[in-house]
Amino acid sequence: MTARAYLGFSAAAHGFTAHCVQSADEAGIIHAVLNADASVRGIVIGAGEAVHSSVALRDALAGVRSPVIEVVACRPNQLGEFRSSLLSSVSTAVIIGAGIHGFKLAIDHLAATV
């Protein structure tokens, strides 16, 4: 199952609609974050490599009023101690190492807390 499918069925199970954005470049994700309107109840973000490198994405998320759940599928510290996250300090919660299932856990967490 894909991350998009996990987000879609998990959101529907809680009565939410998931609006999924996928982008090959960082700017696409940043624009989606900046365009999130007041109807957005929460943001679930799996930022890939940008989690380690994007100050711009970190700053965009810092301005979001709704909860931000960061999902990191693998265990980056097992790939190298230098792989710290720039996003965690502005995230409400972080789910690490649960693979793609982390996206379902993120939606479940949002549903339980918003």
Ligand SMILES: O=C1C[C@@](O)(C(=O)O)C[C@@H](O)[C@@H]1O
């Ligand atoms: O691109 C990726 C994938 C990743 O974001 C993950 O969710 O497992 C973890 C990052 O360390 C890596 O650079």
